[in-house]
Amino acid sequence: MIYVDEFLEAIEVIAKRLFGVYGKSRTKVFFEKHNITIDDNAKILKYDKSITTRDLLIRILNDMEKEFGVVARITTKTALISYFLKKNISLDKFKDILY
Amino acid sequence: MKLRNMKYDNAIKIDKDIYWIGWYKKEAPLRSNAYLIKDESNDTVEVILIDPGSVPDFPVILKKILQVCELKDIKYIILHHQDPDICASVPKIEELVYNIGGSIKIVTHSRAWFLIPFYGVRSEFYLIDFKGWKLELKSGRVLRFIFTPYLHFPGAFVTYDVKTKTLFSSDLFxxxxxxxKLYADEWxxxxxxxxxxxxxxxxxxxxxxxxxxxxIYKKYGIKRICPQHGSIIEGENKVYxxxxxxxxxxxxxxxxxxxxLKWIERDIRG
Structure with a gap:
């Protein structure tokens, strides 16, 4: 893990969830497509710094549904809700991400 | 049995007299686990089916039942709630068992009893909330029931087999x-x-x-959890x-x- 802000940490939450639902190899391939390298513990080793981490999170969420289908949408969004609540971060701040 | 050698198209023994008889399909997000207890003592055999599955699952589950027991020995079917993925095949099982002179009791909560007859089930019901939350088999083996309301149904419950310390947890876990994977891995x-x-x-x-x-874990121990979907959680530490x-x-x-809410609020504003 190189640097963590709340969006990068949210991306790791998604990575962990996809590991559990779709397996490591499929998840890693998907993340590589977005220039993000993750290790076997779903930690981010390298990521695309040409866009903001917020935009990176949104890009992953948008593409994820195309790649994995509707189950991925449901299971990762609930993971994000849990993560934000656990961190005492208002969900209002993320309405555009969570809808 | 080594995990890598497991063949999911056959019944799999998970304890001395407990079998996984679930439906397995590659590339499905939610598979249904059915279980079978074959309780033997002296000359009697009593078979208990636990959440035996849907109509599409039925041929596979029937094949696995027949690998383990005779149909006439099926005495109870535990239905942890009324969803079609666990109950819908019950009339088909009944038809086979009743045709050879057998009979079955459906073990469930009274809330589910309102709904299960809509599948066309004809067996007598054994309502756990009117029977002291337990079922005693002829061998003396006791199954205890624990009420888990609203998870995800108002009458939801789980079953604890005292003999093997196995928890059949329905949707929980x-x-x-x-x-x-039949057994839970790190993820x-x-x-x-x-x-x-x-x-x-x-x-x-x-x-x-x-x-x-x-x-229950602290007083009696829980050796494994057998959920209706997903993987078996094996070992007391993991259970905890x-x-x-x-x-x-x-x-x-x-x-x-x-x-x-977007359209509701928009419509209210006019």
């Missing part, structure tokens, strides 16, 4: 996973969270149930970890983020 917790966070109503309900299971996991997750939060 179930997981969503495209990579099926199964994420699959469990994926299922519970959006399927269970509220963490208060979950905590209430987990506190009861924790008491998963009870703690479900005691502490967040669920039922769809009220916080739901975009149907």
């Amino acid at each position: 179930g997981g969503i996973s495209y990579e099926f 199964y917790k994420e699959a469990v969270k994926a299922f519970h966070e959006h399927y269970m109503s509220h963490e208060d309900h979950l905590r209430f149930a987990m506190e009861k299971l924790e008491k 970890e998963y009870i703690q996991l479900l005691k502490n997750i967040t669920c039922g939060k769809y009220t916080s983020v739901t975009d149907d």
